[in-house]
Amino acid sequence: MFEIFQSDKNQKFYFNLKAANGQIILSSQGYESKNGAEKGIKSVQENADDDSKYERKTASNGKFHFNLKAGNGQIVGSSQMYSSEAGMENGIASVKNHTSGAKIKDLTES
Template sequence: MFELKKNEDKYHFVLKASNGQVILSSQMYASKASATNGIESVKKNCADDARFERKTAKNGKFHFNITSTNGQIVGSSQMYASESGMNNGIESVKKNAPGAETKEV
């Protein structure tokens, strides 16, 4: 499920797995419409493995970004202790995002 949240005058979203764990978080958007477009971009782009940027942080942990067709980062993952954990997170986005409902909280 995508949760669309308002924080003061900005919006952002998170994608949660069925167990409630946050898989992906967005940047802050100036409008609700922009955040909603971000959600649609994740749904559209998550089927393409090339849209996932796999990264290793300086502390050795792993994380990923999902990008839109213009290369802009649409969402970022949490940090994972292992590369396999990161890959499982990517697979979870691919599986959960396309049909996920959006709930405003």
């Protein structure tokens, strides 16, 4: 499930992709409008199955993480940190598995 929310700090809109167990598996950058966040979700849906769109990275502390990039090369989502490369690859597989047909829950609506 995708969840759209607005930050109290900067008033920007964000989305998270959550697995069935509620764990966040991909988080967005901040968008100026809710429409921007919705377009970001659409980009995730369009690019999630393309393995070449995943940028795999190792942080300075030795942990692993990834970014999902759009067709224009911009980052549309980033993962959490993983203690192993295998964990990161499982995270990518989870994004691929949970994106197609995922519902969108708008937490900005009262």
